[in-house]
Amino acid sequence: MKVFVLMTLACLSACSWFGSRKQELPDPTEIIVTGAPAGSIIFVDGSQSGQPTAVSDHPQVLIVTAGVHKVEIHMGDKVVYREDTYVAPGEHRVVTVLSGLTR
Numbered sequence: 422m423k424v425f426v427l428m429t430l431a432c433l434s435a436c437s438w439f440g441s442r443k444q445e446l447p448d449p450t451e452i453i454v455t456g457a458p459a460g461s462i463i464f465v466d467g468s469q470s471g472q473p474t475a476v477s478d479h480p481q482v483l484i485v486t487a488g489v490h491k492v493e494i495h496m497g498d499k500v501v502y503r504e505d506t507y508v509a510p511g512e513h514r515v516v517t518v519l520s521g522l523t524r
Contacts, residue, residue, distance in 0.1 A: 448511040456518035464493040
């Protein structure tokens with residue numbers, strides 16, 4: 422009987438040890454755009470992302486998939502900034518808009 426009780430306790434403690442581990446979620450992959458002029462709209466890979474910039478230099482955080490992306494800043498119909506960037510999985514890539522310049 423003692424052996425049965427000890428085996429049961431051993432099995433239960435092992436189950437709780439495995440069940441208590443939380444699966445870690447990876448950090449989201451983000452592009453953080455700073456320095457966009459007020460009234461501009463951010464496009465990532467040709468699609469509008471986020472809301473129009475209300476205040477100059479207010480950073481906008483955009484969740485994207487890992488890989489190469491084209492970030493464009495539009496003022497009306499004109500592209501005022503363009504940058505190609507690579508974002509690794511879980512990386513937080515900062516894109517700083519240099520007014521009137523493209524890279």
